[in-house]
Amino acid sequence: MDFENYYEITRVADFIHTYNFSRVALQFPDKLLKDSSRVASSLRKKIRHLLEDSNGTPEESRGAAKLYVMADTTYGSCCVDEVGAAHVKADCVIHYGHTCLSPTTTIPAFCVFGKAPIMASNCAESLCNYAAKCGKPVLVLFGLEYAHAMPDIKEALTVEAMKYRDSNSGFEIYYADVTNSIIIPSESLKMENRHLLLTDNQDNNEDFSGKTDIKFRINGLRWSLPEGYSLSDYLLFWIGSDNSAFTNFILTFHSCEIVRYDATEGYLKTDVSQQAKILKHRYFLVEKAKDANMVGILVGTLGVAGYLDMIHQMTELVTKAGKKAYTLVMGKPNPAKLANFPECDVFIYVSCAQTALLDSKEFLAPIITPFEAMIAFNRGSEWTGAYVMEFQDVIASHTVEVKKESEARFSFLQGGYVEDFDLQEGNDDKDTVLSLVNVTEKALQLRNKDTQLFSRRDAKSGAEYFAARSFQGLEIHGSDSFPEPFLIGRRGKASGYEDEQNK
Incomplete structure (x- = not known):
């Protein structure tokens, strides 16, 4: 090396x-x-x-x-x-x-990124043999550790693809590019969807056939689609290991045809159904999380831009759903750490896309992502099949939803909520409406206080809850006031305890 x-x-x-x-x-x-x-x-x-x-x-x-x-x-x-x-x-x-x-x-x-070894000729041959049978245009993506080898792979693919130019099995090959190896600090990414960027035609050096309208970003890669095409029209060819980056890729684009070239073993793996099963398990966790009463929000990063916004958003989401929520900062979570919080029915893990999926088999409670929490705790939300890993995308979608919700106003004249209710017609009407709304809200709160239909106001915070629970851990106040468990047994050193008789 x-x-x-x-x-x-x-x-x-x-x-x-x-x-x-x-x-x-x-x-x-x-x-x-x-x-x-x-x-x-x-x-x-x-x-x-x-x-x-x-x-x-x-x-x-x-x-x-x-x-x-x-x-x-x-x-x-x-x-x-x-x-x-x-x-x-x-x-x-x-x-x-x-x-x-x-x-x-x-x-x-x-x-x-490093420079993992790869046989470019073998990779090109494997791809072309499969693409010739598939009949779809090919989009080549790769793990960042193979970015250094992409010029050689492109050259080998160009030579290999020439063999199929004159036959009916000809195909087109397109490539993703690395976004950048330099990360610039960003205080807020609320308005940026890092997975699907609906932007103008600017910075389109990577476009395929001129005009483009959709840009994609995932795992540090970016690419564009020609106008009129969708990602399902392509064969997605992944070069790299079966790691967290590939799992992220599989979940995000699970509806597309995907094959993976394992550079370590030197063979093409066409069956990725095992990875696709992860999606069914994640949906099971979403359904299980809907029954939770107490939710722990695990902080899985202190550096990724937008993590504070995501934590606040999750707290607001859980509270509005009438459940108890509190935040836990404990570094890398493991079953032993989370076992100290058996009261939690589910945990929301706020972290980067490639560490967000934790296997919940060894944990007492399921661990879900912010996107899964949005589906589980938002009233009326349904899973459409789309899956989002980057929590910046969740922030962006939540901003749109809040904007839509804020447009609705309660109309006492029409007897319900309407989308285009104008409060600018007169100050007297505005004051009357607002005062009626405030009175109605107070009446609803008093009516539901006994029935506990809206219990989130009475819900204790995490700190208050744990301060009131019976077991709070062992406390050693001093040598003269040891708790009872510390008085059991002998005192002194093993070579001669205080109560041991000399023989």
């Missing part, structure tokens, strides 16, 4: 030098941590050489950026660890290994 090429030492050093970062955090997953010291050393040397070339004196290069190695990330290793970077007051993060490319909130990041 070419070490400097694999870790992109030159590109990273240029990035740090160009933007004049002074404190840089290097984030490694566990499997790459063994190379961290060597990467830091190589980067330090390269940055000093760049400073010497620009300043001309070795003395001035002593002000090179300080590098800090981060490991054991707070949450998923695919996300930029802004919490860990804040501990060393870093102004930039260099992220190595598998990444979800989720937007950050406060700090820029440069992602080094």
Whole structure:
């Protein structure tokens, strides 16, 4: 392995030098941590050489950026660890290994995807043999670790596809592109749908046949469809491992024909029904969550842009459904941690798309995503078959729903809620209507107080609930006031307890 090429030492050093970062955090997953010291050393040397070339004196290069190695990330290793970077007051993060490319909130990041090996010729041959039988145009997508090999794969596919040009089994091949390896902080993505972007024809360098109207983004990839085409018209060809990125891809585009080329084993897998079964299980969890009374909101990220908005939205959603909700921050969740909250009937996991799906088999209560919570707790919501993983998409859709709801007004003249009720006809009418609405709301609250039809006002918060429960854990106040369990047994050291008789 070419070490400097694999870790992109030159590109990273240029990035740090160009933007004049002074404190840089290097984030490694566990499997790459063994190379961290060597990467830091190589980067330090390269940055000093760049400073010497620009300043001309070795003395001035002593002000090179300080590098800090981060490991054991707070949450998923695919996300930029802004919490860990804040501990060393870093102004930039260099992220190595598998990444979800989720937007950050406060700090820029440069992602080094790595360079997984692949046989381009074998990949091209496998794809063309299957596409010739399928008869659909092909859209090639890939894991980010294979982005470095895409030029070779494109060249091999071009040569291989020429064999079918003159036959009836000819087909067209299109490719997705990497969005960017640099993540720019974004305070709010409420108005951006990161999966399906309905935008103008701008930045259309990747379009297929001129005019395009729909852009897609998922797993750090982007592509466009020609006008008049839908994604189901294409054969989706995924190059990569069966990992969280592929699962995200399967769930989002489960209605399309998908095949996967396993670069490690070197074969094409056409049956992805096993992954598709995940969707049925997720729908089962949604139905089970509808019966929940107490809901825990698990914080699975402290860095992905929009996570606070998502937490507030979930709290509002659960409360409006007449259920109890409280937020839990515990790092990476596991069965032992969540077992401390047996009162929770279901948990909502707010995290990036590639860590959102937790297998609930080992947990006492099911764990669902924000999108699944929207279906479970929104009155009248039905699952249409579409599936959303990015919680930024959920925020965007919720904003549209709130806007629609806010347009409805109660009309006492017409005896119900109407969509286009105009309150601007007169101030007297407006004041009268508002006062009647307020009186009616108070009457409904008093009427339902005893029947508890609307119990959310009387629902206790999570802190109040746990403060009132019988068991709150063991408390050690001092040596003279131990709880009863601590008085059971012997005192002293094993070599000679206090009550042991010397023989």
